[in-house]
Amino acid sequence: xxxxxxxxxxxxxxxxxxxxxxxxxxxxxxxxxxxxxxxxxxxxxxxxxxxxxxxxxxxxxxxxxxxxxxxxxxxxxxxxxxxxxxxxxxxxxxxxxxxxxxxxxxxxxxxxxxxxxxxxxxxxxxxxxxxxxxxxxxxxxxxxxxxxxxxxxxxxxxxxxxxxxxxxxxxxxxxxxxxxxxxxxxxxxxxxxxxxxxxxxxxxxxxxxxxxxxxxxxxxxxxxxxxxxxxxxxxxxxxxxxxxxxxxxxxxxxxxxxxxxxxx
Amino acid sequence: xxxxxxxxxxxxxxxxxxxxxxxxxxxxxxxxxxxxxxxxxxxxxxxxxxxxxxxxxxxxxxxxxxxxxxxxxxxxxxxxxxxxxxxxxxxxxxxxxxxxxxxxxxxxxxxxxxxxxxxxxxxxxxxxxxxxxxxxxxxxxxxxxxxxxxxxxxxxx
Numbered sequence: 001x002x003x004x005x006x007x008x009x010x011x012x013x014x015x016x017x018x019x020x021x022x023x024x025x026x027x028x029x030x031x032x033x034x035x036x037x038x039x040x041x042x043x044x045x046x047x048x049x050x051x052x053x054x055x056x057x058x059x060x061x062x063x064x065x066x067x068x069x070x071x072x073x074x075x076x077x078x079x080x081x082x083x084x085x086x087x088x089x090x091x092x093x094x095x096x097x098x099x100x101x102x103x104x105x106x107x108x109x110x111x112x113x114x115x116x117x118x119x120x121x122x123x124x125x126x127x128x129x130x131x132x133x134x135x136x137x138x139x140x141x142x143x144x145x146x147x148x149x150x151x152x153x154x155x156x157x158x159x160x161x162x163x164x165x166x167x168x169x170x171x172x173x174x175x176x177x178x179x180x181x182x183x184x185x186x187x188x189x190x191x192x193x194x195x196x197x198x199x200x201x202x203x204x205x206x207x208x209x210x211x212x213x214x215x216x217x218x219x220x221x222x223x224x225x226x227x228x229x230x231x232x233x234x235x236x237x238x239x240x241x242x243x244x245x246x247x248x249x250x251x252x253x254x255x256x257x258x259x260x261x262x263x264x
Numbered sequence: 265x266x267x268x269x270x271x272x273x274x275x276x277x278x279x280x281x282x283x284x285x286x287x288x289x290x291x292x293x294x295x296x297x298x299x300x301x302x303x304x305x306x307x308x309x310x311x312x313x314x315x316x317x318x319x320x321x322x323x324x325x326x327x328x329x330x331x332x333x334x335x336x337x338x339x340x341x342x343x344x345x346x347x348x349x350x351x352x353x354x355x356x357x358x359x360x361x362x363x364x365x366x367x368x369x370x371x372x373x374x375x376x377x378x379x380x381x382x383x384x385x386x387x388x389x390x391x392x393x394x395x396x397x398x399x400x401x402x403x404x405x406x407x408x409x410x411x412x413x414x415x416x417x418x419x420x421x
Contacts, residue, residue, distance in 0.1 A: 033289070038346065088291040088349045095346045125287045137284020140277040144307070145362060212361045217285070220359070221352055224404020228412070250368035257372075 010051050010070035017108050019068040022046040022055065023079040024115055025094050026064045033086035035222045036231040039064065042098045049101040050108050061237040083176070083241075086218045093118040127167055134213050135160030142209035150199040151206045158190035158210035166213075177248045180214055184252025187211045192262040207253070207262075214249050216242040267316055271308050278307035278357040286353040295349055298339045302354025306332040310358060322398045329355055329406020337410040351407045360399040367392040 010018070026043040034042075036059040047055040047068055058065040062083060067076040097114050100106050106114065125133070138159035139152050147155070166183040174182075191210035194203035219242040226235030282303025286296055306328045313324040332354045333347075340347035370389030374382050 033352075034346075035348065038348070086289045088286075088289045088295070088353075090290075092292050092295075092345045092349060096344065123290050124293055125290065130287050133284040133287035135284070137281040137288075140280035140284070141357070141361070143277045144274065144281070144357070208362055208365045211365065213284075213288070215359055215361045215364065217356050217359045218289070218352060220400050221355065221404055221407065224401055225408055228404060228408050246364055246368065249365075250372055253368065254372045254375075 007051055007053055007070070010073070012073065012075065014051065014108075015068045015070055015073065015075045017112075018047055018050045018052055019055075019066055019075050019077045021050070021108055021111055021115065022068075023064055023066055023077055025098070026057070026059075026066070027079050027081040028090055028115070028119060029094055030059070030062075030064060030081040031084040032090045033088070033218045033222065034091050035225045035229070036234045037225070037229045038091075038095075042095060045098045046101055046111070049098070049104070050111070059231065059234060061234050061241070087123070089121065089124055090118055093121070131160050131163045131167070134163040138209050138212050141212050142205050145205050145209060147202065147205040147209065148200050151194055151203065151209075154191060154194045154199065154206040155209045158187045158193075158206065159213050161190055162187035162210065163213055177244065180245055180248035181252040181255070184211050184214055184249040185256045186252075187213070188253045188256035189260055192256065192260040195262045196260060211249055211253065214245065216245040219245070267312075270315065271312050274311045275304035275308035279304040281307075281357045282353050285356040289349075289353060291349050291353060292345065295339070295343060295345060298343070298350050299353035302332050302335050302339070302350050303357050305335055306354050307357040321395070322402055325358055325399050326402035326406055328358065329403045330409045331406075333407045333410045336407070347410070348407075355403050355407060358399070358403060360396045363392045363396040363399065367396060 022043045025046055026039050029039045029042060039059050040057050043057050043064065043066060044055050047066070052068045052070050054069040056067045056069070063078060063080045065076070065078050067074050094115075097106065097111065097118070101111060135156045139156035142151050142155040162183045165186045166179055169179045169182060187210040188207055191207035192203075194200050194206040200206070219238050223235050223239035223242060226232075226238060279300040283296065283300045286299040291299055309331055310321075310324045310328040313319040313327060314321060319327075333351055336347040336349075336351035336354065339345075339350045367389050370385050370392065373385050374389075377385055
């Protein structure tokens with residue numbers, strides 16, 4: 001590699017810093033819904049722009065392994081990244097940082113500060129805005145499926161309440177599948193009101209639309225992208241994870257069917 | 265005129281749906297409007313292709329998702345953000361939630377169906393499951409289409 005001659009030899013402490021920083025960035029990307037290709041490229045970009053000759057990166061669904069290389073000297077580190085959620089602001093921030101590092105605007109100390117800022121940044125929308133927005137989104141889905149105004153209102157109430165429950169359970173660190181089951185139960189139960197009181201000629205739309213806030217869109221789309229990019233392992237595992245979430249939704253719905261007696 | 269109204273209302277509601285999910289995904293505030301426009305373009309185009317030109321839902325989804333993919337790429341260049349922010353939020357209205365829902369409901373129904381009905385229910389569920397899978401594959405394919413077409417340089421990793 002001709003690059004190897006151009007970059008100065010790095011001390012072992014420097015290599016350690018570089019691998020810790022680039023893996024931190026990779027971990028945040030992976031936990032916030034980036035696909036494997038993006039994680040791999042961004043970690044590589046940050047590492048090489050901080051002075052490494054090369055990085056080898058293995059991206060797994062919940063962990064990253066990387067080696068930094070400088071003139072034959074290397075260090076390897078494993079970083080766990082258990083699942084958390086979707087946060088596009090963090091993905092945008094880290095991606096921007098990696099390009100700034102490539103242009104030489106950041107050294108490793110500034111990068112550490114910038115990464116901490118991204119990690120600790122509050123969310124862009126407060127929780128009530130999200131509750132309202134998600135309720136409106138599911139209600140909009142009910143219109144797309146051909147629901148009338150009463151279905152629209154019921155769906156809005158059901159999915160807003162479900163989103164609220166989801167946030168509350170999330171705050172209390174419940175198991176993620178339990179959260180999905182409970183949220184689907186709440187959404188299905190309130191959504192079935194349209195059927196119970198015969199508010200609409202096609203009341204089941206309310207139930208179908210109000211659980212849509214749980215549909216694992218990002219894991220499933222990422223699964224497809226990973227498979228297309230040749231990251232077969234992560235693609236399959238993300239798909240399985242998405243499938244488990246879908247099955248949890250089904251479990252929550254069947255619980256609500258038992259209680260309300262509404263059948264589809 | 266009727267088709268026009270249909271498409272406009274379709275675009276309006278899908279923009280709202282994309283907005284809600286974009287908030288859930290915590291997209292940067294200045295990207296929000298672009299996510300909404302992308303959602304409106306994608307779903308309205310799919311509805312137009314299906315209603316007016318008689319496309320199947322799978323093919324219409326692939327074409328719309330590809331359009332969204334290019335829209336996301338354009339936004340990404342303009343706003344200097346990763347294109348997945350725009351693409352993922354914008355295809356959310358096209359995610360086959362109802363097919364997935366009907367698959368689940370069908371499987372759940374088998375628990376209390378008579379033996380003769382079970383075969384029909386399972387067949388219907390399988391069709392829905394396959395539709396879900398094909399539509400998801402179309403969405404993923406459409407989103408990555410721009411990078412598959414233009415970003416063919418030697419892989420860095």
